[in-house]
Amino acid sequence: MTTPSTPIAEIDRLRTTLDITNALLSAVASTDPVHALTSRIATLCRGTAVIYDFEGTIVASTGEAPTQLIWNEVASTHRRELQLSIGRWAVRTRRVALRDGVHVIAIASRGADTLDQLGELLLDTSERLLGAVHGIQYGATQRDRRDNEQLISSLYDGVLPAREHRFWGRLAQFRFPAYAAIRTIEAAPIDGATATEGHVTQFHARARSEELPLLAMLRRVGVDAPATLSAIVPDTPASERWLAEISRQYLVGASAPFSALSRISECVREAETGLGIARQWAAAAAAPEELGPVLIDRIDLATWLLSHVDARQLEERIRSTLAPIAAPQLRETLVTYLAAEQNVTRTAAALFVHPNTIRYRLSRIEQALGQPLTSAFVLSNVILALYPELIGLRSGLVDAERA
Numbered sequence: 001m002t003t004p005s006t007p008i009a010e011i012d013r014l015r016t017t018l019d020i021t022n023a024l025l026s027a028v029a030s031t032d033p034v035h036a037l038t039s040r041i042a043t044l045c046r047g048t049a050v051i052y053d054f055e056g057t058i059v060a061s062t063g064e065a066p067t068q069l070i071w072n073e074v075a076s077t078h079r080r081e082l083q084l085s086i087g088r089w090a091v092r093t094r095r096v097a098l099r100d101g102v103h104v105i106a107i108a109s110r111g112a113d114t115l116d117q118l119g120e121l122l123l124d125t126s127e128r129l130l131g132a133v134h135g136i137q138y139g140a141t142q143r144d145r146r147d148n149e150q151l152i153s154s155l156y157d158g159v160l161p162a163r164e165h166r167f168w169g170r171l172a173q174f175r176f177p178a179y180a181a182i183r184t185i186e187a188a189p190i191d192g193a194t195a196t197e198g199h200v201t202q203f204h205a206r207a208r209s210e211e212l213p214l215l216a217m218l219r220r221v222g223v224d225a226p227a228t229l230s231a232i233v234p235d236t237p238a239s240e241r242w243l244a245e246i247s248r249q250y251l252v253g254a255s256a257p258f259s260a261l262s263r264i265s266e267c268v269r270e271a272e273t274g275l276g277i278a279r280q281w282a283a284a285a286a287a288p289e290e291l292g293p294v295l296i297d298r299i300d301l302a303t304w305l306l307s308h309v310d311a312r313q314l315e316e317r318i319r320s321t322l323a324p325i326a327a328p329q330l331r332e333t334l335v336t337y338l339a340a341e342q343n344v345t346r347t348a349a350a351l352f353v354h355p356n357t358i359r360y361r362l363s364r365i366e367q368a369l370g371q372p373l374t375s376a377f378v379l380s381n382v383i384l385a386l387y388p389e390l391i392g393l394r395s396g397l398v399d400a401e402r403a
Contacts, residue, residue: 038050042063044118044122045107045118045119045122047108048061048067048106048108049062049063050070052103054101054102066086070106071106073086073093074106080095083119086108089110090110090115092115092119096130096131098130107123145200149215149216151171151174152232154167155215156219156265161260164260164261174213177234181235181259182233182234183232183295184232184254184264186219186252186253186254186268186275187246187250187251187252188226188229188250188251188279190249190282192226193226194227195218197218203231203246206242206246210238212233212238212239213233214231217229243295251278251279253270253273253275253294254271254274254293254296255267255274255296271296274299275294276307277299277303277307278294281388284389284391285391285392286392291392302384305384317385321385324368329361330361330365330368333347333361333362335393336393337362338383338390
């Protein structure tokens with residue numbers, strides 16, 4: 001009911017404000033509130049709505065406005081708000097501070113009058129709702145992370161066969177298919193640094209992009225040992241893509257697939273062995289980010305054998321095997337020759353020398369060893385002694401040939 005002191009224009013403005021607020025509030029109840037909010041903003045401004053993150057990546061977008069040109073304008077200034085024209089589009093933008101960094105809301109319409117009338121109200125309401133949605137999602141994410149870490153920690157403590165069904169029920173809450181094969185993962189930053197909570201967050205973010213179920217936590221084997229990342233993933237094509245992606249920044253070891261949760265401790269040791277192999281290979285590789293993950297069920301026999309012997313005794317055996325060819329030039333030639341599939345021409349190209357030079361050096365190596373490299377026994381011993389170096393160099397040679 002109106003009174004003489006309440007102007008009609010003010011009542012209309014309040015009604016418009018309530019209508020817009022109610023329309024945008026309905027997005028909060030959506031399964032994807034950020035995209036729903038963006039869609040409703042676009043409808044109300046009869047144009048386009050875009051939400052960018054702090055790097056300019058589009059978080060959500062609806063409509064046909066030139067999103068890249070809009071971002072170019074935003075990125076060129078530090079102003080909180082912009083009002084501009086791009087071609088036939090009238091555009092308004094606003095920077096919004098959220099927990100994970102500044103985001104930008106942009107609205108665009110072919111009718112400048114629409115933004116003049118509703119632009120401020122749309123941006124104000126959208127800013128508040130985006131903050132609310134982000135806060136709700138952040139709280140839910142933190143709860144999920146806590147429950148996630150508690151479950152993987154309980155699994156790593158050991159599961160009795162009689163209680164497996166209970167744990168599968170809990171795994172189902174994180175979208176793991178019941179009784180389907182899974183893998184345990186051990187990973188460490190490729191630069192040798194200790195793992196942090198930030199790395200766990202990165203694991204989860206990349207898993208979400210692949211829609212991959214994941215349990216992950218920080219783990220420290222010894223008091224003085226650097227922390228590593230422990231994870232459990234389903235054995236699926238999506239997990240293989242995820243492993244290939246993270247192995248560009250992490251050294252990764254993975255157990256063989258298994259479905260009996262009572263085998264968790266055994267499979268964690270397999271993943272630790274895989275991580276140890278990845279570290280050996282990375283130490284000898286020019287580009288460790290190209291090595292990929294070490295899946296324990298797919299490694300070759302030589303790698304498997306070398307990973308199951310006493311490291312100190314193995315080091316002594318390798319030293320005695322390679323002692324006759326201690327000269328750096330001969331050793332480099334032999335490693336390159338073996339990594340190049342014993343092809344003299346490829347070896348010469350890799351070392352930038354004439355093929356005859358390679359043949360001469362190989363003859364000197366055979367003299368030092370007292371046996372020809374064509375002998376299967378001699379060759380197998382030398383390959384085992386040089387194996388980590390061969391793996392590292394071989395990946396570099398393959399990449400060079402592809403280039």
